[in-house]
Amino acid sequence: xxxxxxxxxxxxxxxxxxxxxxxxxxxxxxxxxxxxxxxxxxxxxxxxxxxxxxxxxxxxxxxxxxxxxxxxxxxxxxxxxxxxxxxxxxxxxxxxxxxxxxxxxxxxxxxxxxxxxxxxxxxxxxxxxxxxxxxxxxxxxxxxxxxxxxxxxxxxxxxxxxxxxxxxxxxxxxxxxxxxxxxxxxxxxxxxxxxxxxxxxxxxxxxxxxxxxxxxxxxxxxxxxxxxxxxxxxxxxxxxxxxxxxxxxxxxxxxxxxxxxxxxxxxxxxxxxxxxxxxxxxxxxxxxxxxxxxxxxxxxxxx
Numbered sequence: 001x002x003x004x005x006x007x008x009x010x011x012x013x014x015x016x017x018x019x020x021x022x023x024x025x026x027x028x029x030x031x032x033x034x035x036x037x038x039x040x041x042x043x044x045x046x047x048x049x050x051x052x053x054x055x056x057x058x059x060x061x062x063x064x065x066x067x068x069x070x071x072x073x074x075x076x077x078x079x080x081x082x083x084x085x086x087x088x089x090x091x092x093x094x095x096x097x098x099x100x101x102x103x104x105x106x107x108x109x110x111x112x113x114x115x116x117x118x119x120x121x122x123x124x125x126x127x128x129x130x131x132x133x134x135x136x137x138x139x140x141x142x143x144x145x146x147x148x149x150x151x152x153x154x155x156x157x158x159x160x161x162x163x164x165x166x167x168x169x170x171x172x173x174x175x176x177x178x179x180x181x182x183x184x185x186x187x188x189x190x191x192x193x194x195x196x197x198x199x200x201x202x203x204x205x206x207x208x209x210x211x212x213x214x215x216x217x218x219x220x221x222x223x224x225x226x227x228x229x230x231x232x233x234x235x236x237x238x239x240x241x242x243x244x245x246x247x248x249x250x251x252x253x254x255x256x257x258x259x260x261x262x263x264x265x266x267x268x269x270x271x272x273x274x275x276x277x278x279x280x281x282x283x284x285x286x287x288x289x290x291x292x293x294x295x296x297x298x299x300x301x302x303x
Contacts, residue, residue, distance in 0.1 A: 034150050037084035039098040040068060041275045042130045043115070043139065045282040047088060049169060050143050052161045054154045055086075060098075064276035067248050069220060073097040084110060086146050091116030093123035111146040118142050128218075128273070130282070131198040133177060140165055173283045176290040177202055184297045190234055190261075192245035192254045193218040195273055203293070208234050218246075223253060235260050241300035244269045244293065247276070267296035 034055035038044030044059030051057060060077050061068050081087060081098065082105045089098040091114040102112060115129050116122070118139065129135040144162040148155040185204035191197065194214040200207040213227035234240050235257065243261035245254055247270040261268050269292045275285045297303070 032151070034085050034147060035083055036086045036088065036147075037081050038088040039095045040090055041278065042282055042285075043088045043090065043143075045275060045285075046136070046140050046165070047086075047143050049165045049281065050140055050158060050161050051147055052157065054151060054157060055147065061095075061274060062278045064248065064272060064274060064278055066274070068094070068273050069218070069249070071095070071097070073101060077101065078105070081105070082107070085150055086111045086113065086143075088113045088143065089115070090127060090129070092121050092125055092127035092129070094127035109150075111150060113139075113142055113146055115139055126194050126198055126215075128195040128198055131195055133174065133199075133202050135198075136170075136282075137166060169281070169283050172287050173290070176287060176294065180204065180290065180294055180297065183303050184301065187242075187297060187301060188240050189242045189244060189297075190231065190240040191243070192257065193249060195246055196244050196271060208240055217249065217251060217254060228253065231257060232260060235264055235266060238264060238266065240266065242267045242269060242293070242296040244271055246271060246273060248273050267299045269293050269296045 032054075034051065036044075036047050036051060036055045036057040038047055038057065038059045039061060041059035041062045044057050047055070048057040058080060060073070060080060061071055077097075078101045081101050084102075084107075087098070087102055087110065089095055089102075089112065091099070094116075099112075099114070102110075115135075116125070116127065119129060119135060121127075121129075129139070140162060144158045147158045151158075181202070181204035186206055188206045188208050189200065190209045191200070191207060191214060192209075194211070195218065197207060197211065197214055209231055210227045213223055213231050216223040216227070235243065243257070243266050245258055245268065250258070258268055269289075271289045271292075272285075275282065280288075
């Protein structure tokens with residue numbers, strides 16, 4: 001993963017006194033509310049929906065124009081994490097600053113939900129688990145479990161919120177996934193990076209872009225000449241029907257491929273790593289993206 005240029009050690013040294021002062025802070029939502037802090041707003045949105053009125057939820061990365069891979073945490077971020085009773089981090093090398101800040105300020109009774117740890121993944125695995133529908137459900141269940149551990153008196157409330165999230169809030173999300181899979185199964189597509197690699201199988205789409213190309217773009221490492229050529233040829237020879245790219249990471253190489261796809265008349269679709277716009281819910285964001293993908297596939301195939 002792309003790493004922040006600012007050394008974490010310097011940040012910790014600068015904010016340590018403030019961190020220690022913050023460790024006794026109470027949640028702003030009122031007496032008894034669980035204080036939840038998520039490193040990224042896609043997990044924060046899910047946590048807010050599962051917790052309802054029984055928790056205050058704050059996310060650190062919320063700006064749609066910010067590439068999360070290159071995020072540089074601030075002393076304010078450290079203070080925010082220091083107040084968490086439940087901290088949700090992605091892990092898998094995606095947000096290495098978050099566990100370091102938590103480790104610098106341990107708090108008795110704090111629950112830390114690492115998505116990578118929950119799913120048994122390690123650095124080097126695809127970290128973009130919020131694009132896998134099955135992983136989304138597993139994380140939502142884990143959030144409910146941690147909330148019940150912190151606030152057992154409201155366990156039934158959290159269970160109801162979880163059921164509502166899974167069966168009602170995500171209903172259109174799951175419906176669109178099923179519709180796309182039913183109508184466009186096997187359609188070949190391309191993608192700029194690995195965030196889409198986890199969603200493509202659930203949609204039944206055949207993702208042709210080399211895995212090594214998508215991973216290199218995602219991690220900010222050098223793309224091989226062969227992978228670049230292969231990806232260009234898949235576009236110019238119309239081997240793919242749609243091109244999906246991450247609007248938060250449009251490197252010069254991606255911009256050239258975007259232009260090539262448009263020149264070839266191949267529908268292009270933007271997706272993002274974090275909620276865009278920042279105020280929408282996880283499912284509103286994902287539904288909008290799935291609808292764009294559906295329209296692009298219809299345009300490309302006539303189905």
